[in-house]
Each structure stands twice: as C-alpha cells, then as structure tokens.
Amino acid sequence: MPELPLQVTATLAALQLIDKLRARHGPVLFHQSGGCCDGSSPMCFPEREFIIGDHDVRMGEIGGASFYISAPQFEYWKHTQLIIDVVEGRGGMFSLENGEGVRFLVRSRLFADDEYAALAAAGRV
Template sequence: MAVDKVTATDATLELMDSLKKRHGELMFHQSGGCCDGSAPMCFAADEFKVGESDILLGEIGGAPFYISKDQYEYWKHTQLIIDVVDGRGGMFSLEGPEGKRFLTRSRVFTENEREELKKEASIV
C-alpha cells in the first residue's frame, strides 16, 4: 500500500480542471516564502523553476507537487491535503482571480503509514 504524502479534495480537483483549460498543464509548489506565507502555489507547468532545494512530494490531479527540503523537514510527519476556500489567492498563484485560494491542511500519519513510508524510503 503506497502512502500519499499529498492529496487533494474534490473542490481542489475541480478548480484545477478549470485552471488547466485556461493555462495548460499545472504544477504546485508549497510556498514557504514571505509574500504568501505557506500557501500552496499553483503555476502553469513551465512558469516555475524547481531548484536543487526542492523535492517532489507527489502529484495531485496529475500535477507535480513540490516542497522545499527545509519545509519538508517540518511537515514530513504529516500528509498534506490541498483544499480550496473562498478568498483572495496568492498573488503569484493562478487561482488568484477566481475568488478562491488553495489552502494546505494536514493530518499526522498513522503508525502504520509511517512504517510503510519507512519501507518505501528503503527501497529507493
């Protein structure tokens, strides 16, 4: 059983479908910056350069989801759940004009999930 480190709500997947129609393929980066706090940022796939300090956490709706190594260290014990709420989106994120914003929720992995993640890490 593979454990997803990042998942998305149905509302997130619906908004992503709408954004894909206008912008093409998408990608996400879990921001840790000063401008938008720690919001998940959504970009057209070719508009954000992933650096050496970023890791691929997983995919949501077919879009890769990255997080900085430093920030991952804080959240590695949790599953990130990307949701959508009403409000102003991140100034650089594609959902900004929609009156919606992506929001990261999280839950702590269960003991069984942590054991499975350890097994998966040892395979790599």
C-alpha cells in the first residue's frame, strides 16, 4: 500500500517557531477553527490548556505538535494539504506566537486525484 500523503505539513520557518514556542511553553498543539478574526488562522496553544472538541478532527502532526481542525472546516478543506507557514505580523490574541512579530499562516494545495483516493480508501476524508 502506498504511503498516504500528509494532510498537514509545515515549512522550515514554522518548524523553527514551533521549537522556540515549545522550549518556552512546553508541549503545544494547533487548532484551526475556521471562525472569523483570530479563528481563521492556525492557533498554537499549550497542550495542557486547550480542550479538544468532540467534533474536532486530528489532521496530523507538525514539528511534534498535533494539529486539529473543526469538523465543518475539515469538510471544506479535506481536498487540500494544509501547509503551515510563518509570515511577519501579529499572531492571534491567544496564540502563543503573539508578541513574536510573526504569525502562523495556512497555505494549501489541492490533492491530486490519486492522493485523495488513497486518503478516502484509508478512511481519512
């Protein structure tokens, strides 16, 4: 069976920022809610301080941090690979990168037909 494509991945800049935040705050996780304002960006939280919802979907892991997305947002994005990047700017008010002068950002690419078929066959979409 071929290896499944990653549903979420991260750039080197994002991985470096995750390492920095983990060194400062301990284990972290990400949540993408799909809401307005801060909720439209991936948010990084201390693992012990965020409660995963019953309908949140774990898409994978980036830099050792679990990445969750709300079920309605997953339904919308299930055809794409999320690529977590870092750009200059202010992070979300409650996201750990706030105050660093950078923020996490979602980029994406559509899965090829064979990639999506493999994810579907594995029950991942």
